[in-house]
Amino acid sequence: MDNIVFGRYISGDSALHRMDPRAKILAMLFLIISIFIPSGIFGYVFIGIILLDGVFLAKLSISYIFKAMKPMMFMMFFLLLVNVFVIRNGDVLFTVFDYPIYEKAVFQTFYIVIRLLFMITITTLLTATTKPLELTLGIEDLLSPFKRIGVPAHIIAMMISIALRYIPTLIEETQRIMKAQASRGVDLEEGSFKEKISALLSLIIPLFISSFQRAEDLASAMEARGYDPEKKRTRYHILKMQNMDYLFVFFSILVLLLVILIKVVFYAI
Amino acid sequence: MSIIFERLTHIYDASLTTSQVALHEVDLEVMDGTFSAIIGETGSGKTTLVQHINALLIPNEGCVKVDEFVVTKKKKENKNLKMLRKKVGVVFQFPEYQLFEETILKDIIFGPKNFGMNEADAIEKAKEVIQLVGLDESYLEKNPFNLSGGQKRRIAIAGILAADPDILVLDEPTAGLDPQGAKEMMTLFTTLNKDHNKTIIMVTHDMEHVFHYCDHVVFMKDGKVDKNCSTKQFFEDIEYLKSMDVKLPFIIETKELLRKKGIVIEEYVETIEELVNRIQNEVKKHG
Structure with missing residues (x-):
């Protein structure tokens, strides 16, 4: 990874x-x-x-x-x-x-x-x-x-930049949850097909939940600072x-x- | 029966130019049945250290011994990691993020089942641990995602306890909890340590918790163990605490302020009542 x-x-x-x-x-x-x-x-x-x-x-x-x-x-x-x-x-x-x-x-x-x-x-x-x-x-x-x-154009660009920004965070989060589930005996390498599926679920569901949480927090933070995608914006660079x-x-x-x-x-x- | 770290070195991204030495030749022994605190600044290697105990991280040099299990850098020799992980339960920071099943019962029995316990036994165990963490059996059929943050954390901890580990590793277990919730959590860990005989290793930043609940302190600095002693010895060495910028617990700080005012209390005082009595005695002595 x-x-x-x-x-x-x-x-x-x-x-x-x-x-x-x-x-x-x-x-x-x-x-x-x-x-x-x-x-x-x-x-x-x-x-x-x-x-x-x-x-x-x-x-x-x-x-x-x-x-x-x-x-x-x-x-x-x-x-x-x-x-x-x-x-x-x-x-x-x-x-x-x-x-x-x-x-x-x-x-x-x-x-x-x-x-x-x-x-x-x-x-x-x-x-x-x-x-x-x-x-x-x-x-x-x-x-x-x-x-x-x-x-x-602006909304597309904003979405791309947010997505790019959160890739490292998501990788970090994945590693953290993998470790947490490994501590609960999850083994992504061994086990039957059914066990592997449940192992994968134990990773994906928490990841989804924390991603939604993060998205909501980010949206609130942006709104709190008055972000409006329709407004004309100036740029620093x-x-x-x-x-x-x-x-x-x-x-x-x-x-x-x-x-x-x-x-x-x-x-x- | 203890946890032994021998010349343990861990390097993140060892193969890249951005490699970082997180632990440098750490030698440490944690005795069975103790309640040890691992403290130190952010980035001093606390979390890295404890994640070696159940082989979530593999050392770059040196080894970790937990009873008959030995974890070294040679991957082939690290067998039976699953049994080691059953023996050592790790509660991560914000463990509520590891919940994923639709009922609390399912989530709690997830760990024990992975470790080979049959379902009926696991359910019995779930009923036992849910009470241990201060909730009742009616919770078992609920959805974990509808609970409050503190309750979710209890469920996550119950999920670890259900596998019946001998050693419990806690990474900042009270972060983000209100003072009352934190206190209940610490009481739970003390019960597990005293009545259920579990060895507890806790990473924390809260000196009050270290002072009141732990019997050993491991102080980490720049990837090394700087001090390893009993809690009493640790908090009696005021000069050391000051040089390391450790926040003094309330009682120690009060004693220190009194000493500056000429009221010297020699004894190691653990509770506020005791401190008040000592002050009273000193004041009476001086009339």
Whole structure:
């Protein structure tokens, strides 16, 4: 539980840390779109190089990115397995126990894994270099044009920031209740299926109760201080896009265009 | 038959750069049948220490021995943790948060059943412990979530007592209770200690409770045991208490103020009545 790296903010003072959160979110969007363009091996090598630069810019280590992927490993492995055996296109590459494995299957699977890898890298780059509060301010600003069609930008941002804020608290609470129930003989590892279910219930119900309690307390505390989501609010930190930020967004759009170009040139349909 | 800590070291996040040494080579023995208080500032390692007694935390170095059970850092050798946990009941801070069943009876028998007691025996035990904590059998069919905070805490404690532990570890059991509720709680623990022969280890910040109810004091500072002695010895060493910023219990503080005014009471006084009598004697002596 203590080793969850994915989504955690790493304090630092890199070029990416200093960047405007809105620029980072926009760049992330463009990069993710470019990942999902099937641009073949050249496209992915190109994106890979760009992302490596990103990791370098954020002053993170490659091993940290891999650590962030750890929880996803099982899913990736599963995807890999299913895809390799299910897709039946192209030429037969080789056979495993009389089961033919197709060329397309291997390539497709490879691309899926690469895409996931890149996705995690990009999101980790964003969350590791952006404070949760900045992130939500960024989201709020980016959503504000949609206010006209009734999107409650501020409320969404507030909900996200509260949710992010309470993740560590919830983990702490879970550990505490786990210990308390372990003292009452709960064993989450051993025992029959029925025992495991009741063990899980002994954890989830108290967690729910304390979460509701906490939510009510927080709501009262906010109301007591006159919080009203409909009111216009001023901010202590005012986000301001610098030239660097525009350049960064421009650069990410460029990457997207280049990837499209690669696709058109090498894989014209 | 006692709890022995040997060169116990515990480090949080040992593998990360943010590692924190919570306990540093703690040597301590808690004798059977005692009512010991563990005190010290927040962050001095009290809770970490007591959570080793039933292996909720595993030492990074050293070991904890509870009778035949030995808990060390070697995970494979730590067998029978469940039996150790039956023997050592731990009541957490705000234990009311561990309630989850829809009736109080079910919640109380949850622990004993986990430890292998059959349902009929567990229900008998529940009827016994609910009275022990000062409620009556009519509560057993009620929903625990409809009770007041103090009552919920009694139910949670009853849930621990129902497993019939020999050793009871209490982590700030009176936090958040009103003075009357706290007093009743402390009386309950004294009964368990004196009449039911349970060894009690209590983490607390309340010096009045330490002074009036405990017979041993373990003072923790920066992850080490700084002082381990009888309550009497502890509160007689005024210089030490002052150097450690310990809040003096009312009686000790009164004695200290009297001493400054020239009225010296040498004897260790435990009750207010006794203190009043002593003062009266001193005043008479000086005419």
